[in-house]
Amino acid sequence: MSRPTARVLALLEILQSGGTRSAADLADTLGVDPRTVRRYVEHLLDLDVPVESVRGTYGGYRLAPGHRVPPLMFSGEEAVAVLLGLLERAGDPEDPTRSDARRAAGSAASKVRRVLPGPLARQVDALLDVAELSSGDAPVPDETRVLLLVAAAARARRPLEVVHTRDGHERARTVRPYGLVAHHGRWYVCGADSRSGEVRTFRLDRLGPVRLGEGTFAVPTGFDARAAVLASLAATPWRHRVSARVRAPVADVVARLPPGLGAVNPDATPGWARVEVRVESLDWVPALLAGLAADLGADLVVEAPDELRERVHALGRRLLDA
Structure with missing residues (x-):
């Protein structure tokens, strides 16, 4: 994407946030001069985007009230948050008792997924393919990049090199991620652990640097990630x-x-x-x-x-x- 085109799209995203923005403010944000801002506005008008020019001391540019502008432009964190929220609301698509509101949430999730950029769409697809919601919630973690990377590794059957922190102790280990599970506001990854040689469950927010390892692995036949996580949590010596x-x-x-x-x-x-x-x-x-x-x-x-x-x-x- 050329720099001018990227700036035109950046201008559109700014205007979609609402309100009237002065030419000077937009020029400063985009790193161009006010004359270039006017040229970018003309590009948007050529694309039938209704940008209005407001005169006066507090004038500037704004989108016509009520106008909805495709495509949606999300950051990775925003896309994950929106999709997980919609899918949580949608519930099980095979459930015949789903309400119209739940069906609408599922339809909206599909539409959001279709307009995501290719690389982000593939990452989100990996997450939706391997994630399981054990308690009806789908939290958005502080480190979305880690969530997407673990999901991609689980789907591709790639090991992960991680640093796990618990009780102030850091331990490097290799984990073969068999599955991702959301449970009571947290994300967990379960899989074979190189240090213990057993199947372990790790909280994602306790994983430090995470990177893909070499090679691939096979998931044991019939392995149930949700059941494994719940069993592990039940056996934890809680306070x-x-x-x-x-x-x-x-x-x-x-x-x-x-x-x-x-x-x-x-x-x-x-x-x-x-x-x-x-x-x-x-x-x-x-x-x-x-x-x-x-x-x-x-x-x-x-x-x-x-x-x-x-x-x-x-x-x-x-x-x-x-």
Whole structure:
């Protein structure tokens, strides 16, 4: 793409952000003189882009109100954020109970995908091909480049050279990425680990420098990345062990909790279900339990830990005050 063409497209992107921009401001942003800005505006008008010229002290250029300008121009981070948000909203395309709003979200995701530049489209395709959402959410990580690189490696069956940081310790290792899973606001990659020789699960936000390694590998037949991640998280020695009892059928409690969150079993008292969860932080647990009890219209007893019981009482007082 020639530099003048790139600047014309940059001008279009600036104008799409809304408002009226002076010729001097646009010239400074684009690194050209005001006369060149006027020439770029003429190029846009030749393309039937309705750029309006506003006269006066606070005049300049703006797009006609209500005008929608294709193509969409996203950075890598923006494209991933938009697509993941739409796909989360769309749900399972095979679900016959999907609402019109969910179908519209799926259609919008397809349209966004079609207008992405080729290299970015291929990266996003790799992510959508290998990613699994275990809890209905698709978080956008701070380091989108790492997410896209890991997805590309998982689809191409290429090993990754990574530096993994945990508890302040950094360890270099080679990981064969079998799959990517989003679970409760975090991304995880699972695969064979060179240091332990076992299948391990790693949080993406704990991976430092990441680069593609040499060669390829094969994923074990029937490997279930989602199940592997959930099993790994369940076995993690979390800081807090949460135990609570809910006066409701086990099936009703399970249906209202995020998949893989913890264990739900019949309690010794008939008509009650016992919920056991291991977590690193209690910050979000009171709201979860309160919402569960409110949704079921059921009694709730927090058994452990004591700190959680105090937090649930504090939440109740705040709700009553509200």
